[in-house]
Amino acid sequence: MNLKLVFRIYFGIGALMTVMMLVAPAAMSESYGMTFTDEIKLFTQFMIVAYASLLIVTWMLPTWLGDDLSKAGCAYVIIALIPVTMNIYHVATGALPASTAQLVESGVWVVFAILFYVYSKQDNSVITSEEETETK
Secondary structure (H helix, E strand, C coil): HHHHHHHHHHHHHHHHHHHHHHHHHHHHHCCCCCCCCCHHHHHHHHHHHHHHHHHHHHHHHHHHHHHHHHHHHHHHHHHHHHHHHHHHHHEEEEEECCCHHHHHHHHHHHHHHHHHHHHCCCCCCCCCCCHHHHHH
């Protein structure tokens, strides 16, 4: 595994979540203990646009940064941990009940934060793509 692959997998999980928000927004809301209202529906649509924008950047970063991709890795550690922090805050303040969906989601983001950290700290000579290896 390398950092480029971590970015691609992160994109894939994000794309899956975006599709779930588009196809079954009520089910997603209910899994977090929220009642799906017209207001939440409207907010979800805005959230999908913002998240899709981040996903486009996530997909393009390996191409844009190339060998300097590790520079974005540390930022993505923070980006991956933002939903975890938000979930902890919401449960701690009683805004939302603790749910299996939150625990699973938080676990996924923590794993991504670890992967982004580990692979962005590795020496670039260790992180080579298959194309680079074949051309040598």
